[in-house]
Amino acid sequence: MDTSTSWNRDASVTLLQEAVAVASSIARLSSCRSRRGVVLWDRFTRTIRGAGFNGPPRLRACPGREVCTGTCGQRSVHAEARAIREVGSSLVELELVHVELAPGDALVACDGPSCPSCAALILDVRFVGGVHLHEAKPPEWCPHREVPRADCSFCLGVDCIAVRGKCDLDVPGPCAHDAAARHGDLPVVVGRWRRYTAEEFYEASVRTIRQATSSWTSTASQ
Numbered sequence: 001m002d003t004s005t006s007w008n009r010d011a012s013v014t015l016l017q018e019a020v021a022v023a024s025s026i027a028r029l030s031s032c033r034s035r036r037g038v039v040l041w042d043r044f045t046r047t048i049r050g051a052g053f054n055g056p057p058r059l060r061a062c063p064g065r066e067v068c069t070g071t072c073g074q075r076s077v078h079a080e081a082r083a084i085r086e087v088g089s090s091l092v093e094l095e096l097v098h099v100e101l102a103p104g105d106a107l108v109a110c111d112g113p114s115c116p117s118c119a120a121l122i123l124d125v126r127f128v129g130g131v132h133l134h135e136a137k138p139p140e141w142c143p144h145r146e147v148p149r150a151d152c153s154f155c156l157g158v159d160c161i162a163v164r165g166k167c168d169l170d171v172p173g174p175c176a177h178d179a180a181a182r183h184g185d186l187p188v189v190v191g192r193w194r195r196y197t198a199e200e201f202y203e204a205s206v207r208t209i210r211q212a213t214s215s216w217t218s219t220a221s222q
């Protein structure tokens with residue numbers, strides 16, 4: 001697939017949003033239940049250098065839910081690996097964007113880095129500057145916006161959408177409305193984008209196997 005052509009059509013859309021849109025359309029090519037898409041983009045030339053989706057080797061069809069569920073990660077080629085292979089090598093650092101699509105094509109908000117072998121590959125090739133994941137927001141984040149509650153003027157009560165005009169904002173301290181009302185019609189957004197350096201991504205991924213291994217040994221020794 002030719003992904004090297006210019007993909008910036010609307011300057012008002014941020015680079016990340018564009019990369020996410022491309023990664024999502026790549027993820028739709030996956031025949032597996034968990035559809036992943038990865039793009040590697042060059043933020044200086046605004047071009048995509050590599051892209052990939054997850055699935056069985058040689059683009060064979062997914063063996064089906066019964067076989068795929070729980071074994072997909074082991075039997076499939078990962079989107080990251082395909083995207084990296086497409087790039088080959090790069091003299092400039094590239095940004096990696098990973099998406100997972102839910103049924104209906106909404107983005108899945110994941111629980112953080114979880115694949116140590118991809119993380120090792122990403123670190124090893126030396127040309128990945130950042131890894132962007134769509135993660136579930138921690139409770140201290142605003143449910144509507146991609147900022148911590150501490151940085152959200154609606155959460156803090158110094159701004160109010162829903163009842164502007166009837167709001168006691170000119171009295172000192174936060175307004176009297178509850179946090180949900182202050183955000184008005186802003187939809188609830190469960191995920192936020194997080195950028196890791198390749199090094200941070202590797203460390204966070206490896207931590208997940210250490211945790212899995214220690215809960216394993218503690219079960220085994222019982």
Ligand SMILES: [Zn+2]
Nearest residue numbers: 032062068072
């Ligand atoms: Zn599958």
Ligand SMILES: [Zn+2]
Nearest residue numbers: 078080115118
């Ligand atoms: Zn992986």
Ligand SMILES: [Zn+2]
Nearest residue numbers: 142152154155
């Ligand atoms: Zn808020």
Ligand SMILES: [Zn+2]
Nearest residue numbers: 160167175177
């Ligand atoms: Zn108010």
